[in-house]
Amino acid sequence: GAVVSQHPSRVICKSGTSVKIECRSLDFQATTMFWYRQFPKQSLMLMATSNEGSKATYEQGVEKDKFLINHASLTLSTLTVTSAHPEDSSFYICSARSSSGGFQETQYFGPGTRLLVL
Amino acid sequence: GQNIDQPTEMTATEGAIVQINCTYQTSGFNGLFWYQQHAGEAPTFLSYNVLDGLEEKGRFSSFLSRSKGYSYLLLKELQMKDSASYLCAPMDSNYQLIWGAGTKLIIKP
Numbered sequence: 001g002a003v004v005s006q007h008p009s010r011v012i013c014k015s016g017t018s019v020k021i022e023c024r025s026l027d028f029q030a031t032t033m034f035w036y037r038q039f040p041k042q043s044l045m046l047m048a049t050s051n052e053g054s055k056a057t058y059e060q061g062v063e064k065d066k067f068l069i070n071h072a073s074l075t076l077s078t079l080t081v082t083s084a085h086p087e088d089s090s091f092y093i094c095s096a097r098s099s100s101g102g103f104q105e106t107q108y109f110g111p112g113t114r115l116l117v118l
Numbered sequence: 119g120q121n122i123d124q125p126t127e128m129t130a131t132e133g134a135i136v137q138i139n140c141t142y143q144t145s146g147f148n149g150l151f152w153y154q155q156h157a158g159e160a161p162t163f164l165s166y167n168v169l170d171g172l173e174e175k176g177r178f179s180s181f182l183s184r185s186k187g188y189s190y191l192l193l194k195e196l197q198m199k200d201s202a203s204y205l206c207a208p209m210d211s212n213y214q215l216i217w218g219a220g221t222k223l224i225i226k227p
Contacts, residue, residue: 002163043219044161044205093160105148105213109160 003027004096006110013084014118020080021113023094029074030096034107035067038091050077084117091115120144122218124206129224130196138191138204138221146211152180152191153205155220161205164191193223201225 003026013019023033035047048064050056050071058064068080077096081088091114095107121143130136142150149168153161167173167182167189179192191204203220210216 044217046214046217049214091158105209106151106163106166107215108163109153112160 002106002108004030004094004108004110006094006113008113009111010114010116012116012118015085016083018080018082019084019115020078021092021094021115023077023079023096023110025075025096025098025108028096028098030077030098031074032097033071033077034095034097035069035077035079036093036095038093038112044093047079081115084115086117089115089117120210120216122206122208122216124204124218124221126219127222127224129226130193132196132198132225132227134196135192135194136196136223138193138206138223140189140191140206140218142187142189142206142208142216144208144210144216147184148209148211148213150180150182150189150206150208151215152178152189153207154202155205156202164204196225198225198227 005024007022033050036044037047038044046059047062048056048058048069050069052071052074056069066082071077091112093112095109097107123141151166152164154164155161165180167180172181177194182189203222205220207215207217
């Protein structure tokens, strides 16, 4: 159980284009989904937290107009990188958790999306 | 502030035992998670501790001391596939996971 998928796994795009990444919880309902970015040999950096049906909460320094997050259902969240630039090239990982309280707070991660902006 | 302290890198021999220590400071505490992350892949969940003591799960065990802000992950009978980064992630009062850079574990034959 607790499987999270992400699509696409890899994407190469031209500078200035937009890229959409999907995150799905396959066997549980995710009340909360998280979007992370990770540069090589660095720690996970939380970009934003999204709760189903409400606006995402962005971490300081993350541009909400550039990284659009939609959590339209309990099993799907999308991250759209708008007008991507080479510095946006990174490993984007989503995670999902089901409900509040203790072990239920376990975040299960998707396999990640490697974005390369040329 | 919130802080995680883990060794950057450790080396161990196949078949041996290794203990990865983690000290933390968080605003509130709602348990501590350990994740494994192989190079180029996303983290995978290993364990969760919320009460003091040892939780054993196969070859992996995790220990927590809340009063000391300390946890460790114990890996027994090391296998080459255990070469990975191990991330200690305490959860703060807002149920947010706090991430450090993790410990890169290198297993040698």
